[in-house]
Amino acid sequence: MANILITGGSGYLGGTLLDQLKQIPLPPHGTIYALVRSEEQASRVRECYGAEPLQLNLSDQGSLTETLLAKKISVVFFLIDAIKADAQLLLIQALAEVGKQLSVQTHFLHTTGAKLFSSHAGHPTDRVLSDAEKDLYRIQKTSRSPFPPMQQALVTNSQIIEAAEARGVRSYIFIPCIVYGQGTGFGNYTSIQTVAVIQAARDLRRVYKVDSARAVWPVSHVHDTTALYIQILRKLLSNDDIPHNREGYYLASSGTVAWEDIYSSIAEAMAKRGFVDNASVVQADEEALAKMGTALECPAAFVPVQLGGTCTLAADRGKSIGWRPSHPADHILETAGDEVDVVLGYFGSK
Ligand SMILES: NC(=O)c1ccc[n+]([C@@H]2O[C@H](COP(=O)([O-])OP(=O)(O)OC[C@H]3O[C@@H](n4cnc5c(N)ncnc54)[C@H](OP(=O)(O)O)[C@@H]3O)[C@@H](O)[C@H]2O)c1
Known part of the structure; x- marks a missing residue:
């Protein structure tokens, strides 16, 4: 049975994902590990999510490979950094060793952002662009952004796909958009945009x-977003062959x-x-x-x-594997007052 590593448990998306995983039944699986950086986080992930805390040096290939092998981790969900690829490439290499030595299929999910599929990244915005579009890998690969961090993040997405493909690891590029709603993890419970x-x-x-x-942009309630992570995980644990690598883009959005x-x-x-x-x-x-x-x-x-x-990306891939968002796009407008209360409650109103 697959053991799973989820990162970002003190963050908005990773925390809400781990909180939801505790409540939603999954196909048979082994241990769910949560990456932590402190003893305090270790006790919080145990207590709040019922997950097993794991400390890792994300910049050391040797210890990463050794730990993933020792813990028999074959699925990694990365929810830490959309810009740089350093830790992701090391984790993919470690998963490749797990795959080889334990003869199992391994999976790596990287969390990027809808900005990388928008006017800011030079993507087409004069038509609806499906996340299931065959050409999306090429569009990403050949897009250029005038903003250096965005350009780096575009390269990161392609590097992850290519590294995984070359090493027999299946990769998934998970695309959160404007995510709203109070997070339910123990750490950060606010979004970004x-x-x-x-x-x-x-x-x-x-x-x-x-x-x-x-200008328009896709939106998603945080629980619809985490529901897509969970649907992908369900499919991996059931050994279903879902689109991956160059076809593995998954936008979590209920509409623009x-x-x-x-x-x-x-x-x-x-x-x-x-x-x-x-x-x-x-x-x-x-x-x-x-x-x-x-x-x-x-x-x-x-x-x-x-x-x-402007981002005209539309969510088709997730629906093709059985994910259905439960909040309509306009819900973000109806709940703007709640969002203001959550954000100013967290960051202060002065
Ligand atoms: N929220 C959104 O609406 C949204 C939209 C599009 C894309 N994204 C992308 O999705 C990812 C997660 O977003 P988020 O909103 O959940 O972010 P967040 O609330 O800031 O959480 C970031 C998480 O990453 C952890 N982390 C950061 N650096 C780390 C490191 N070197 N080693 C181990 N853990 C590290 C943090 O741990 P500590 O608490 O220990 O620092 C925290 O758990 C980000 O890459 C973000 O750009 C988010």
Whole structure:
């Protein structure tokens, strides 16, 4: 029976995934290990998720291979770093040894982000782009982003697929989008993009839009997102041959929403709570972008990457393996007030 390693247990996605795994029945499997970096995290993963804590040096090939072999880990879900490929490539090499020495099929899932399939990464946005599109690997491989971290993350996705393919490991590129809803792990329970919109608005006391056109982006409730991770895991544990490597892109999304509508619903919720002075949304000029950059601790030029842009990627692959999101895309607009409360409760309202 396969033993599984899940990383990022103190994070938003990894924590919620481990919390959900505790509650949802899986096909027969061995031990679920959770990667930890401290004794405190070790006791929290045991107590909160019923998982077995595991400390690993993610930059040491020898000890990684030795540990994965000793623990007979054949499935790794990586939810730590979408940009660099260093640890992932070492884990893939370690899984290849597990596959060879134990004669088992091994699997590596990498968590990337929808930004890598968007206008920010030079992807086509004039049509719906399916995550099941045959050409997606080539589109990713030949795309160029003007933003160095995004370019690096594009290369990372291709490197992971190619390294896994060359070593007989099956890889899956998992694509979270705008994820919302309170996480249920013991650590971070807030997401990324909604946090950026709310934090910038809190500091500027106004919600600004950064795109001139009506830009759209896929959205997903955190529990729909973790449900897709779990559906992939179910299929792996059942030895089902699901699309992998160059065909293994899995977007978790229930549909797209316009950024403008997200901004408006957040502006309304923040105005009601007295965090912004006006419930209407205005176009950001250079001065506003500079201030938003200060609020988000990034250059002004990177602000539109944090909370804008167009992504027309659609989620078909997950549905083909039996995943069904249970929150419609508009749910993010209806629950904007809850999101504001969660984010400002976590990061503070001042
Ligand atoms: N949340 C979203 O909406 C979203 C959308 C698209 C893509 N993603 C991507 O998905 C991944 C997970 O996102 P998240 O929101 O769950 O992030 P998060 O809440 O910041 O969690 C990151 C997790 O990674 C762990 N970690 C970081 N560096 C590590 C290292 N060197 N060794 C071991 N563990 C390490 C952290 O552990 P510590 O607590 O010990 O630091 C934490 O558990 C990220 O790569 C993110 O870019 C997320």
